Amino acid sequence: MSPTNGTFTLINADRLWGTLMEMACIGAGKAGGSNRQALTDADRDGRDLFVRWAREAGCSIAIDEVGNIFARMDGRDPSLPPILSGSHLDTQATGGRFDGVFGVLAALEAVRVIAEQGIEHDHPIEVVCWTNEEGCRFAPAMLGSGVVSGVYDTEFAYAVVDKDGASFGSELERIGYRGEFPAARRAIAAAIEAHIEQGPILEAEGKTIGVVTGIQGAYWLDIVLTGQSCHAGPTPMNMRRDPWRAASAIIAGALGIADQYAPSARVTIGDMKAEPGSRNTVPERLTFPVDIRHPxxxxxxxxxxKLRALVERASVSARLEHEIKQIWHMPATRFDEQLVDLIEREAGELGYSYQRIVSGAGHDSLHTAQFAPTAMIFVPCEDGLSHNEAEAARYEDIAAGANVLLRTIIRAAQNSQQQDS
Structure with a gap:
């Protein structure tokens, strides 16, 4: 049986931690993390283990056309729309033990406790494992939830290929997780995702629970500056059409835009490609990405x-041609206010320190928020480090986040708002 704290039923922290560590052994990384990239054999093995655990907890299993797994526990009224909770089991190539996995297994632990305690609930509860959230093998990221939300269609997903030419559809078939359940929007009463923060704010503020109010929007833009290639020695500086003249101004100005809209703005230039790429040749072309974000x-x-205007001015000044390519856009997303309030209330009643926070990273909740009341629960991760095998989270924080998730699921699933003991 799960422990209780006064009138509050709590999760079995030892069991949850044990499932996290057991799942981490599948595709174990060389430096203590995990490598379960989407639709690999390791991903299949992780899915198989989750399905077994869910069935042992009394859940029925449905798998949709793009491999999303839904483990369902019926409520008193099976006709009601379900409470959906979960995340993803796939990882980066050098991923950690908690990113995504915590959300899936915390939701599974909640279902186990509800079943063991005989806690009555009106709505069905479904634990979801979304396909290809990371996007490191098959781009774009959040593909499984994206198909369900209608951002992508099934045929688009099937046609996506990895760097070796293997298609999403063929790999889904190969590992045995191409289901028949429609990958489409349906009625969901509430979608709640628990996740490590993947940033340093909660740890820096000494807070246990992040009550996530939304996900900041983002644009991925590629800036291409074209001038004229020439010899570095004989060509005077004032006679060059050098893309670096504009690039240096654009980079400084872009970071200045982030400063102007601080503290919430983010601007990142993470790469640079010079063509032809010779030490003693002024490049003909520079291409660099800009990741720009705000909630x-x-x-x-x-x-x-402002960035577009900056690129225009700098290019004209340096006598360059320029192009701005939009690669991806993640819309700024606000979560459901009532669900956010509920999470905050449950965190407070359980005695945890908390603060409201905006997610700096994309999550599957971005997509569920397009058609269902959605919110997220964050817990701290050490030094804010994620997408790294050194990713770490404390036992106590994992338990706290799962307890808030459990309480929120129970409240959301009980139409009558009954108290459990």
């Missing part, structure tokens, strides 16, 4: 407009 949609658009 407010209108502010994000202002930032992007």
């Amino acid at each position: 407010d949609a209108s502010t994000l658009e202002e930032m992007v407009a």
Whole structure:
């Protein structure tokens, strides 16, 4: 039986931690993390283990056309829309033990406790494992939830290929997780995702629970500056059409835009390609990506407009041609206010320190929020480090986040708002 704290039923922290560590052994990385990239054999083995655990907890299993797994526990009224909770089991190539996996197994632990305690609930509860959240093998990221939300269609997903030419559809078939359940929007009463923060804010503030109010919007833009290639020695500086003249101004200005909209703005230049790429040749072309983010949609658009104007001015000044390619856009997303309030209330009643926070990274909840009341629960991760085998989270914080998730699921699943003991 799960422990209780006064009138509050709690998760079995030892069992949850044990499932996390057992799952981490599948595709174990060389430095203590995990490598379960989407639709690999390791991903299949992790899915198989989750399905076995869910069936042992009394859940029925449904798998949709893009491999999303739904483990369902019926409520008193099976006709009601379900409470959906979970995340993903796939990892980066050098991923950690908690990113995504915590959300799936915390939801599974909640279902186990509800079944063991005989806690009555009106709505069905479904634990979801979304396919290909990471996107490191098959781009774009969040593909499984994206198909369900209608951002992508099934045929698009099937046609995506990895760097070796293997298609998403063929690999889904190969590992045995191409289901028949429609991958489409349906009625969901509430979608709740628990996750490690993947950033340093909660740890820095000494808070246990992040009550996530939304996900910041993002644009991925590629800036291409084209000038004229020439010899570095004979060509005077004032006679060059050097892309670096504009690039240096654009990079400094872009970081200045982030400063202007601080503290919520983010601007990152993570790469640079020079062509032809010779030490003693002025490049003909520079290409570099800009990742620009803000939690407010209108502010994000202002930032992007200023960046575009900056690129235009700098290119004209340096006598260059320029192009701005939009690679990807993640809309700024606000979570359901009532669900956010419920999470905050449950964290407070359980005695945990908490603060409201905006997610800096994308999650499957971005997609469920397009058609269902959605919110997230964050717990700290050590030094804010994620997408790294050194990713770490404390036992106590994992338990706390799972307890808040359990309480929130129970409240959301009980139409009558009954108290359990």
